[in-house]
Amino acid sequence: MLHELPTEIALYIASYLPLQSLRNISLVSRAWHGLITGNVQAVYRKAAILHRFVPHTDLQADSSGQKPDTKKIDWLQLCQRRLQIERGWRGKAPSVARELNSTGKFVHRIKVDQKEKFVMTTRHHGGLSVTDYDTDRVLWTTTHVTDYAHCEYDHGYIILNRHDDSKEVWRYARDFQDSEIPEVFKPDESMINASNEAAQRHASPTNHGHFRPWALLHMPEPTRAFRFSYPTLLSAGANYAYLWDVPTSRPVETISNIQAPNQDGTLGTLCYVEVNDQYAFFCGSNQLRIFARGGGALVYHLCMKDLQRITWDVLPDNSDVLCPSSLFQPQRLHEAYHVSSTSPSTFVAAHVSTSGKDIAVLTASGIFIWIPGFERLFHREVTLSDIATFLNFSASRSDVRDTSVYLALGESNEKAAIATRKGLFVVSLDPEISKLTAEAPRRPGLSVCRIAKYDDSRYLSSISCLQMTDTGLFFNWYPSLEPSRPSQPARRMMVIPPLHHGHLPVPIQIMPPPQPQPQHTNQVHAPVQIVSAVGLEGQSDHLPGLDPIESSDDEIGEDVVPDPPSPIIVDEAGPPPLVETYEEEEEEIDGGNLVVDEDTDDSEMEEAEDETIDDFQFGGDGEWLSCHCEFLV
Numbered sequence: 001m002l003h004e005l006p007t008e009i010a011l012y013i014a015s016y017l018p019l020q021s022l023r024n025i026s027l028v029s030r031a032w033h034g035l036i037t038g039n040v041q042a043v044y045r046k047a048a049i050l051h052r053f054v055p056h057t058d059l060q061a062d063s064s065g066q067k068p069d070t071k072k073i074d075w076l077q078l079c080q081r082r083l084q085i086e087r088g089w090r091g092k093a094p095s096v097a098r099e100l101n102s103t104g105k106f107v108h109r110i111k112v113d114q115k116e117k118f119v120m121t122t123r124h125h126g127g128l129s130v131t132d133y134d135t136d137r138v139l140w141t142t143t144h145v146t147d148y149a150h151c152e153y154d155h156g157y158i159i160l161n162r163h164d165d166s167k168e169v170w171r172y173a174r175d176f177q178d179s180e181i182p183e184v185f186k187p188d189e190s191m192i193n194a195s196n197e198a199a200q201r202h203a204s205p206t207n208h209g210h211f212r213p214w215a216l217l218h219m220p221e222p223t224r225a226f227r228f229s230y231p232t233l234l235s236a237g238a239n240y241a242y243l244w245d246v247p248t249s250r251p252v253e254t255i256s257n258i259q260a261p262n263q264d265g266t267l268g269t270l271c272y273v274e275v276n277d278q279y280a281f282f283c284g285s286n287q288l289r290i291f292a293r294g295g296g297a298l299v300y301h302l303c304m305k306d307l308q309r310i311t312w313d314v315l316p317d318n319s320d321v322l323c324p325s326s327l328f329q330p331q332r333l334h335e336a337y338h339v340s341s342t343s344p345s346t347f348v349a350a351h352v353s354t355s356g357k358d359i360a361v362l363t364a365s366g367i368f369i370w371i372p373g374f375e376r377l378f379h380r381e382v383t384l385s386d387i388a389t390f391l392n393f394s395a396s397r398s399d400v401r402d403t404s405v406y407l408a409l410g411e412s413n414e415k416a417a418i419a420t421r422k423g424l425f426v427v428s429l430d431p432e433i434s435k436l437t438a439e440a441p442r443r444p445g446l447s448v449c450r451i452a453k454y455d456d457s458r459y460l461s462s463i464s465c466l467q468m469t470d471t472g473l474f475f476n477w478y479p480s481l482e483p484s485r486p487s488q489p490a491r492r493m494m495v496i497p498p499l500h501h502g503h504l505p506v507p508i509q510i511m512p513p514p515q516p517q518p519q520h521t522n523q524v525h526a527p528v529q530i531v532s533a534v535g536l537e538g539q540s541d542h543l544p545g546l547d548p549i550e551s552s553d554d555e556i557g558e559d560v561v562p563d564p565p566s567p568i569i570v571d572e573a574g575p576p577p578l579v580e581t582y583e584e585e586e587e588e589i590d591g592g593n594l595v596v597d598e599d600t601d602d603s604e605m606e607e608a609e610d611e612t613i614d615d616f617q618f619g620g621d622g623e624w625l626s627c628h629c630e631f632l633v
Contacts, residue, residue, distance in 0.1 A: 139209025144194030366394030
């Protein structure tokens with residue numbers, strides 16, 4: 001039958017087939033096998049688009065000829081690698097933890113540049129460091145940054161708070177010349193002197209990881225929380241939110257009366273803020289509010305009483321372990337009805353997806369809400385119960401203590417990482433990707449994995465930052481938790497290293513396993529972020545042409561930063577508010593930076609689902625360790 005079709009039509013049909021189907025038809029039909037092997041680049045480029053392995057922006061640039069490098073991509077290998085990564089997130093591949101020591105002790109905030117392969121950290125006692133997370137080598141440092149500084153990063157711009165209600169903007173040194181610095185809100189002398197000192201201390205012909213001052217933005221009033229999503233900085237005060245265009249250093253909009261009372265009351269104490277090109281999001285102790293940009297109209301609000309009582313409880317799965325050497329353990333989701341708790345809860349964090357269509361929300365009581373296509377709520381096309389999925393990470397709705405610690409949302413992989421007092425979890429959010437690259441999950445269409453070994457509530461409660469990249473996680477952890485490690489006086493950063501997307505043909509290296517806290521805010525104090533784990537499947541059947549690649553061993557919100565909680569206290573009230581807070585003296589905590597690396601050495605791929613390998617990176621406060629996990633492809 002196939003021989004009767006023109007090649008163009010046959011390839012068009014193949015473009016709608018998931019990778020597993022491409023494998024199957026190649027195995028049962030010589031004609032299809034010949035068609036696929038004879039058009040490998042075309043077939044697997046279409047497969048990469050179908051599986052959303054390539055960002056939409058990259059596809060647009062590729063089609064317009066703006067990114068000639070994409071034409072050199074080995075699409076078959078890309079599909080193999082990305083499929084392995086997706087499977088790895090689900091606990092189906094070996095993984096290990098790696099420690100980043102060069103980030104220093106008492107890490108407070110963490111930001112990651114996956115393209116440049118470095119991590120930026122601030123500390124309790126002040127300072128900013130940039131560290132190469134592959135080599136664990138310091139690239140650039142400055143002591144100029146204030147204590148407990150919250151930091152935002154996007155497109156090469158770092159934004160930090162100061163005690164005088166201003167925001168410092170530093171920019172990646174490779175990206176600009178001094179003549180391009182805007183004439184308004186120029187850096188002050190202290191920033192320039194600090195930059196010159198750092199440049200002398202870390203002289204480099206390439207300036208890799210180096211930053212220079214770009215602007216000093218003066219806020220009209222003291223602000224509680226700030227969030228940067230290129231090119232917009234949102235900084236919110238008691239009742240007003242100020243939006244700036246960072247590349248030009250100019251204020252572009254003010255949203256007034258964010259606390260204005262409605263039929264359900266006021267916003268309440270500001271905990272976290274989020275922004276994209278269309279909306280500004282505010283998490284308060286009473287409501288979650290969404291304002292439209294370009295006018296500041298309140299388009300939607302959500303109260304705790306509006307949350308449905310039927311949730312999916314996240315419970316341990318006692319079935320056979322898919323991959324004993326993986327740090328990521330699949331969890332069981334059980335639909336249950338809960339009587340409303342008498343103890344109040346708050347909205348502690350919200351993150352909008354890169355597409356701008358979906359939003360993830362976390363409450364202090366441990367309820368994670370995934371709302372795809374949230375704009376439909378504005379026009380009452382649907383109700384919240386129609387489109388939202390509620391995951392309950394709390395053992396009991398009646399538990400008076402706050403459960404949530406931190407929330408992070410993946411950059412483009414439809415994953416969320418959640419830290420609670422009970423554990424670290426990764427949620428795979430997109431059921432369509434699940435159907436294409438993994439077994440289709442049962443209702444409610446989401447799947448959850450828990451990161452093993454990191455389950456001590458004392459240390460979970462003290463996580464002050466969690467970052468999630470497309471292929472990795474970064475969070476802080478106490479090294480004294482490891483039985484083979486001596487106790488140390490500070491906290492460092494844990495890292496699960498990400499895959500090197502910039503060099504797809506290069507196999508991912510995985511570190512061998514080492515031998516034997518709710519604070520989600522974008523305040524100026526230390527926020528808590530949740531870390532996700534990555535896993536990998538290993539089965540015998542592999543996709544046609546997708547031969548396994550041999551491998552070798554080798555962030556709630558960033559907007560609000562509360563003071564880091566003591567890792568020794570187990571029953572704290574909950575994570576600090578997700579708002580921009582001001583620096584205060586805090587007790588130093590012993591710990592270290594721990595890195596978690598996930599390794600995957602499957603010589604053969606038994607199934608397409610088994611070819612997934614992922615990297616994760618963690619970063620943290622104090623003597624927390626930096627942890628790095630990655631998967632081999």
